[in-house]
Amino acid sequence: MATRTDELSCNSCKKSRSDVSQPLKRCAKCLKALYCSQECQRTDWPSHKRFCLSKAEEEAASAENYELKVQLKPGDIDNPAIWRTLSCPAAATFEQLHRALQIAFGWATTHTYDFIVKDPDYKPEEHEEDEATMIQRFTATFQRGRQSHNAPRENLLRIIAKPQGGFGAVDNMYSGMRSHPQTPEKRSDKLKLYEILEDARYRGSDLEYEYDFGDCWTHAITVIGRTDHSTTFSCIAGEGHPCAEDAGGSSGWKELVEAYRTASPNEAQREKKEWFETRCSNQDRRGLAGERIKQWDKGLVNRMLAQV
Numbered sequence: 001m002a003t004r005t006d007e008l009s010c011n012s013c014k015k016s017r018s019d020v021s022q023p024l025k026r027c028a029k030c031l032k033a034l035y036c037s038q039e040c041q042r043t044d045w046p047s048h049k050r051f052c053l054s055k056a057e058e059e060a061a062s063a064e065n066y067e068l069k070v071q072l073k074p075g076d077i078d079n080p081a082i083w084r085t086l087s088c089p090a091a092a093t094f095e096q097l098h099r100a101l102q103i104a105f106g107w108a109t110t111h112t113y114d115f116i117v118k119d120p121d122y123k124p125e126e127h128e129e130d131e132a133t134m135i136q137r138f139t140a141t142f143q144r145g146r147q148s149h150n151a152p153r154e155n156l157l158r159i160i161a162k163p164q165g166g167f168g169a170v171d172n173m174y175s176g177m178r179s180h181p182q183t184p185e186k187r188s189d190k191l192k193l194y195e196i197l198e199d200a201r202y203r204g205s206d207l208e209y210e211y212d213f214g215d216c217w218t219h220a221i222t223v224i225g226r227t228d229h230s231t232t233f234s235c236i237a238g239e240g241h242p243c244a245e246d247a248g249g250s251s252g253w254k255e256l257v258e259a260y261r262t263a264s265p266n267e268a269q270r271e272k273k274e275w276f277e278t279r280c281s282n283q284d285r286r287g288l289a290g291e292r293i294k295q296w297d298k299g300l301v302n303r304m305l306a307q308v
């Protein structure tokens, strides 16, 4: 029998590596404790928890940042595309990432948001549905505040904003549409980036940030790699003028862009331009004509990110 050392034995049952048929697996959070089985890990968690979380926290606090490329509606908004690459502290919370994204994309923070980890095995239901049935299903979902057990699960995890008033009824109504009985929900202010990005259960799953459940501004998040450690967010690169808040989704945004491109705008197009320059929540009085559609202020973004 092999000598039992702390390094090479199960943290729970104390069996050594040679006593068990499977190789011992490391705790995915702290990467320190070893376990021979999931049962052992579960049994040990109440006593291991304290050590584990502080160890993981300690490591994340000095770990390299994540370099994330975040793109607004890829494949849909592409003329020009709107994306930013951010350097993000591993120990930052998802609530802080939300604030950084609001700054980087020039949003006005007037709506709620969530982050979702998509289920790679999700297949949309394939059945014909007439309009009346669809309306019935939507109404039932709104009343229930979440989707039914019968609907296929789309997401492995949903990271939600701290509940607060002030957001429109539309946001609250659609929030229910995004809940599912088999999709756990965690609070964005209590969850750190490394806890999701290092979790083996979510490897290979797409990560998305959705802002404004009415206009559905979906941002795809890709982990590019690791970069120098810092305690604040910074914006490394990007493309595209910030999108107009409440533009009416990507089709509304494209109409606004078109209103600036056309040589002789009609009445509706002139009104759109006037709205964007004077009344939109993230208005730009310089409009989007010519090269403006490509412009964004990286320096300003980085000065604001330093405050997050």
Ligand SMILES: [Zn+2]
Binding pocket: 010, 011, 012, 013, 014, 015, 035, 036, 037, 040
């Ligand atoms: Zn064990």
Ligand SMILES: [Zn+2]
Binding pocket: 027, 028, 029, 030, 031, 032, 033, 048, 051, 052, 053
């Ligand atoms: Zn651990």
